[in-house]
Amino acid sequence: MKVPFLDLKNAYLELKDEIDAAYQRVMESGWYILGEEVELFEQEFSDYCDVKHCIGVGNGLEALHLILRGFDIGKGDEVIVPANTYIATWLAVSYAGATPVPVEPDLQTYNINPSLIEAAVTEKTKAILPVHLYGQSADMEAINKVAEKYDLKVIEDAAQAHGAKDKGKKTGGLGDAAGFSFYPGKNLGAFGDAGAVTTNDDELAGRIRLLRNYGSEIKYYNELKGFNSRLDPIQAALLRVKLKYLDKWNTRRSEIAAYYLDKLNPKSELVLPYVPKWSEPVWHLFVIRHLRRDTLQDYLTKNDIQTLIHYPIPPHKQKCMTEFSGLKFPVTERIHSEVLSLPIDPIMTRNQVEKVVETINAF
Numbered sequence: 001m002k003v004p005f006l007d008l009k010n011a012y013l014e015l016k017d018e019i020d021a022a023y024q025r026v027m028e029s030g031w032y033i034l035g036e037e038v039e040l041f042e043q044e045f046s047d048y049c050d051v052k053h054c055i056g057v058g059n060g061l062e063a064l065h066l067i068l069r070g071f072d073i074g075k076g077d078e079v080i081v082p083a084n085t086y087i088a089t090w091l092a093v094s095y096a097g098a099t100p101v102p103v104e105p106d107l108q109t110y111n112i113n114p115s116l117i118e119a120a121v122t123e124k125t126k127a128i129l130p131v132h133l134y135g136q137s138a139d140m141e142a143i144n145k146v147a148e149k150y151d152l153k154v155i156e157d158a159a160q161a162h163g164a165k166d167k168g169k170k171t172g173g174l175g176d177a178a179g180f181s182f183y184p185g186k187n188l189g190a191f192g193d194a195g196a197v198t199t200n201d202d203e204l205a206g207r208i209r210l211l212r213n214y215g216s217e218i219k220y221y222n223e224l225k226g227f228n229s230r231l232d233p234i235q236a237a238l239l240r241v242k243l244k245y246l247d248k249w250n251t252r253r254s255e256i257a258a259y260y261l262d263k264l265n266p267k268s269e270l271v272l273p274y275v276p277k278w279s280e281p282v283w284h285l286f287v288i289r290h291l292r293r294d295t296l297q298d299y300l301t302k303n304d305i306q307t308l309i310h311y312p313i314p315p316h317k318q319k320c321m322t323e324f325s326g327l328k329f330p331v332t333e334r335i336h337s338e339v340l341s342l343p344i345d346p347i348m349t350r351n352q353v354e355k356v357v358e359t360i361n362a363f
Helices: 008-014 016-029 036-049 060-070 088-095 140-150 202-211 233-243 246-263 293-302 319-324 330-338 350-362
Strands: 053-057 078-082 099-103 125-128 153-157 177-181 195-199 216-218 286-289 339-342
Touching: 008 016, 016 036, 016 233, 036 053, 036 195, 036 233, 053 060, 053 202, 060 088, 060 153, 060 177, 060 195, 060 202, 078 088, 088 099, 125 140, 140 153, 195 202, 202 216, 246 286, 246 350, 293 339, 293 350, 330 339
Parallel strands: 078 099, 078 125, 125 153, 153 177
Antiparallel strands: 053 195, 177 195, 286 339
């Protein structure tokens, strides 16, 4: 019995009739840029996140970039980011012309360590950009306190956290704005690239609607120097179908995570995920740590269990980030050398979940 990390084909087949009908509806409409499907998804996703505005854009990276541009954050400015994250978080800041300022994570949650943020604030700091890594909210109450003290914007990177909660409140409305990715492997995944911005800020929402569409509200009349980053109406229609099932899938992920936490041998060399009492993660990833990570991964591969590493190389060690090459982030580097993501697909069978546990415990 094989255990794939994520089975996107069978996830499609589960909703095939609804997905195909949505696709057909868009094709027959004759409207293929923005339009009603995008507007309906924006309304439905803003309702889901309990925020006033959702603006559909091309992908998660562009969502973060447009938020920064919308707040006029750019050259000469600094944005505090997690040292432990996917590089897109940093690229959004660089793309806007600002400078990312990395802060080490908490070793238990892997999210940015709030107690270290204040020391990174300078006169140039304009925003804090926390990531809800692996589907668990960063400590937003502590982060917002620092931001309020120094009059900083808080921009959530919620690309992995569709539906996650912090003290009962959903991600996407925990700061000034949030960027979401709907990359196919996300909890709410499109069938290609797609993203969105959520916010309660009316002015920012208006600016991002302009920026995503060449800086134009009326065709050929350009108010801002904008970009082309529009959510495709086909993807919007397909996301509308999948959004109806998101809570169900997140619940299934939580059930698998609970089984892993209960059954994986606590006396082994494994370090299991830690969940603070105030957090309700959606388990985009179930990430363990192991000192012999590569050996464990090879063992699981030989037993037909597919795992992934999120992420093998931290941003400050990437070739494209040479300006950070002299910096040391020992907690981040340790995490990246030890983490391993186990399968946590909502359509996994009970037998597949049990096989993962039995195989790791045998190791």
